[in-house]
Amino acid sequence: MQTHIWRCFGAFCCGIFWLRISMDRISDSDSEDAGSIPAGATKNRVSVRVRARFFLRSHSHPHTLTPLSVIINQPVMFDFEKLDVYKKAKLFNSSLREFIKNARLDSSTRDQLRRASFSVVLNLAEGSGRFTHPDRRNFYIVARSSIFECIAILDVLKDESIIDENMFQGFYNQADELSRILFAMIKNLR
Numbered sequence: 001m002q003t004h005i006w007r008c009f010g011a012f013c014c015g016i017f018w019l020r021i022s023m024d025r026i027s028d029s030d031s032e033d034a035g036s037i038p039a040g041a042t043k044n045r046v047s048v049r050v051r052a053r054f055f056l057r058s059h060s061h062p063h064t065l066t067p068l069s070v071i072i073n074q075p076v077m078f079d080f081e082k083l084d085v086y087k088k089a090k091l092f093n094s095s096l097r098e099f100i101k102n103a104r105l106d107s108s109t110r111d112q113l114r115r116a117s118f119s120v121v122l123n124l125a126e127g128s129g130r131f132t133h134p135d136r137r138n139f140y141i142v143a144r145s146s147i148f149e150c151i152a153i154l155d156v157l158k159d160e161s162i163i164d165e166n167m168f169q170g171f172y173n174q175a176d177e178l179s180r181i182l183f184a185m186i187k188n189l190r
Helices: 068-072 084-103 108-128 133-159 166-189
Strands: 001-009 015-027 044-057 064-065
Touching: 001 084, 064 084, 084 166, 108 133, 133 166
Parallel strands: none
Antiparallel strands: 001 015, 015 044, 044 064
């Protein structure tokens, strides 16, 4: 037999702490070690398990309680993951990686283009974690410079007829959009 008791343990500024006590009455016949009970000992024993729950009260709906477990299970997003420029930089990086896989490039050009496109994404992420504006600005400047490096490599590849004009223009448009967004971000951090 199992009994559940929920008791309000206390209220805090942002939520309510509930305590659940589960009591299981286990008889001798249910126990694996029934033969090891000394003579004269009680025939029944009580197992007590305690489980705590914390509910957060919503500021917009104070009458609604949300279990903390629901909040904890939400995916955590870093600040840079919320940036549109970061998402666009990831798309730019993945499209360049796809191009690198299929194109016949020498190893140094392949490596340089791969590292430059990846540098855009990484510098955006690292810069968003900096606390001071000048420090953050420096990482965004490096990310923007890496975009210029990617376009310079692609321009040389276009001149060597390794990449056609349409594909180059697609990469160029993506890079131009990223560069403009980063320029605005850099300008705002002065």
